[in-house]
Amino acid sequence: MRLISVAVAVLVAAAASSDADVRRIRLCADPANLPFSARDERQPGFEVEVARALAQALGAELTIHWVPTAREIVALRQLYDGGCDVFMGLPATAAFRADKPRLQFSAPYYVMRQVVVSPTVGGVGRLDELRGKLVGVQAMTLGDQLAYERGFTRKVYRNADELFIALTRSEVDSVVIESPLGGWFVTHQPGFRLVEVVDPARDVPIGAAMRKVDLALKDELDGALRKLETSTLPAILARYGIGPAPQPAASPALSTELRLARSTFLTQCSQCHGVDAKGTPVAANLQAFKGSEDDFLRIVRNGRPGTAMTPWKGLIDDDDIRAIARYLKHLADTARP
Secondary structure (H helix, E strand, O other): OOOOOOOOOEEEEHHHHHOOOEEEEEEEEOOOEEEOOEEOOOOHHHHHEEEHHHHHHHHOOEEEEEEOOOOOOHHHHHHHOOOEEEEEEEEOHHHHHHOOOEEEEEOEEEEEEEEEEOOOOOOOOOOHHHOEEEEEEEEEOOOHHHHHHOOEEEEEOOOHHHHHHHOOOOOEEEEEEEEEHHHHHHHHOOOOOEEEOHHHOEEEEEEEEEEEEOOOHHHHHHHHHHHHOOHHHHHHHHHHHOOOOOOOOOOOOOOOHHHHHHHHHHHHHHHHOOOOOOOEEEEEHHHHHHOOOOHHHHHHHHOOOOOOOOOOOOOOOHHHHHHHHHHHHHHHHHOOO
């Protein structure tokens, strides 16, 4: 896997042409790094598609400059030196930011997590079912670390391509790998399935980095991301196999508002509370929530001190939070006998 798993950068600049003032967005992307980016209009990669959606939301013109991004220091130099103003696809974590004091990060637009990929027939449905099986991992990745810490019998490969070849040849029983790579494989390889690892401590929020001197740019991108988070972003990610496990089609009785609320919930909340909102070992059963809609809004906006529930104020609009509350009530009502 590349040192930067998602190697795509966006240069946002207001430039004056000879004819008229045009806001331009320049995208720096690796030409051969699917599912993140590629020089292929049929499958340009989800980071390229996200960048195009952001450009459209900002009313900007998008062009692409293809650059190899195998080395983190070389790729980030384009941002530091002004070749790019925004670098998409970077971990928005304290550990990643620690040695990059000149950068600021946007709100995350997806969460990269670990997944288990195994054959559809005879595969695993939970992480603990890997015990006693031969687990393939990529060297020096979070998946490798996870398998080692759990005491699984693992076989280590140099890169994701070798890892998936081993899986298709039955050299390993299953693999543990990052969700973009696992989802991409499953969407293109019949006979395999994917199970997400529910472990928020290992989740990696992915956002865009900017120089701290570009003060207004973060607010602009965050605003564009909020506009796209309900439907556009989940749809782009789903095309590349990224996101919650597929759910049954919504009932015809489900209103447009509740369908959109369900999409927001699955994208933003299900990793902790479960796709059915019934809770996990680290998060509450939201179907059992007894408070009012105002109570729910207050909790989501401000978080719960001393718990893993962090504030979402500014990340999800109040109207969307209220819609999620109504969707959860619908789930609870439907589940009652």
